[in-house]
Amino acid sequence: MLxxxxxxxxxxxxxxxxxxxxxxxxxxxxxxxxxxKNRAPDYLAVNPEGKVPTLMIDGRPLxxxxxxxxxxxxxxxxxxxxxQYGDIEGExxxxxxxxxxxxxxxxxxxxxxxxxxxVFVLANQRLxxxxxxxxxxxxxxxxxxxxYWRFVDTLHPAPGAYPNLSGHYDRMMARPAVQKTLKAEAxxxxxxxx
Numbered sequence: 001m002l003x004x005x006x007x008x009x010x011x012x013x014x015x016x017x018x019x020x021x022x023x024x025x026x027x028x029x030x031x032x033x034x035x036x037k038n039r040a041p042d043y044l045a046v047n048p049e050g051k052v053p054t055l056m057i058d059g060r061p062l063x064x065x066x067x068x069x070x071x072x073x074x075x076x077x078x079x080x081x082x083x084q085y086g087d088i089e090g091e092x093x094x095x096x097x098x099x100x101x102x103x104x105x106x107x108x109x110x111x112x113x114x115x116x117x118x119v120f121v122l123a124n125q126r127l128x129x130x131x132x133x134x135x136x137x138x139x140x141x142x143x144x145x146x147x148y149w150r151f152v153d154t155l156h157p158a159p160g161a162y163p164n165l166s167g168h169y170d171r172m173m174a175r176p177a178v179q180k181t182l183k184a185e186a187x188x189x190x191x192x193x194x
Contacts, residue, residue: 002026003056005046007033008185009153011106012053014146015068016185018139020177022072022079028184034191065146066098069139081139090134097133097140100126105147113155120151120162127164131171145172153190 004019004026006012010033019026031037031052038050047054047063054061055068062068073081083090100123108119123144127133133140148165149172151157159166172178 001056001058003029005029005031005043005052005054005056006185007031007038007052008188009150009190010052011065011146013149013181013185014065014142015053015055015072017142017146017177017181018069018072018081020180021081021142021175022076024076030188032191065143066102069098069143073139080136081142083134083136083138093134094138094140097126098143101140101143101147105144109150109154116151116155117157120148120157120165123148124162124164127168129164132168141168141172145169145178 002019002024004012004015006016006028007030012031016028031043031054033052037043038047038052044050046056046061049063051063053065053068054063055071056062057071062071069081073079082094105119105123108115127144132138133144144165145168148162148169152169
């Protein structure tokens with residue numbers, strides 16, 4: 001049994017999208033960050049870091065977005081969220097994107113809007129005219145989308161400012177799993193800090 005501890009619009013959105021891509025049953029447990037539910041003793045017993053997502057796998061916690069996405073992609077290969085096994089370079093490129101997203105894009109927001117814009121210039125260049133981050137849709141696309149979605153929702157960049165990322169965003173928004181996740185999370189409400 002899988003249980004996702006999440007807060008709408010937060011990093012847990014990526015894991016939520018992946019679960020909907022895979023299509024397996026899971027329980028979603030709201031852990032509203034704006035209400036500090038992530039600091040409650042019962043949640044700290046699950047994840048002492050007090051962050052989301054936490055993905056419970058048969059009662060065992062797995063934390064960090066990249067780890068939860070990697071687990072789901074490897075555990076459910078039929079969802080095709082990773083390059084085929086044996087494509088070592090393809091898998092390494094997914095890890096490269098995931099590392100770039102976690103270490104460069106994600107912390108940039110806290111540094112300020114100027115730095116946030118700069119890292120998306122880098123991401124736009126890195127993506128280039130490619131449809132997806134690697135040769136086909138993968139967990140790296142899900143991870144990138146969640147952060148760019150937040151950027152677009154917060155700073156409303158000018159049309160054409162990030163053409164490659166905008167095209168990627170549109171392709172992601174057309175995916176049923178993304179639509180399902182956004183609808184479910186919007187119904188609860190986004191209460192994210194600026």
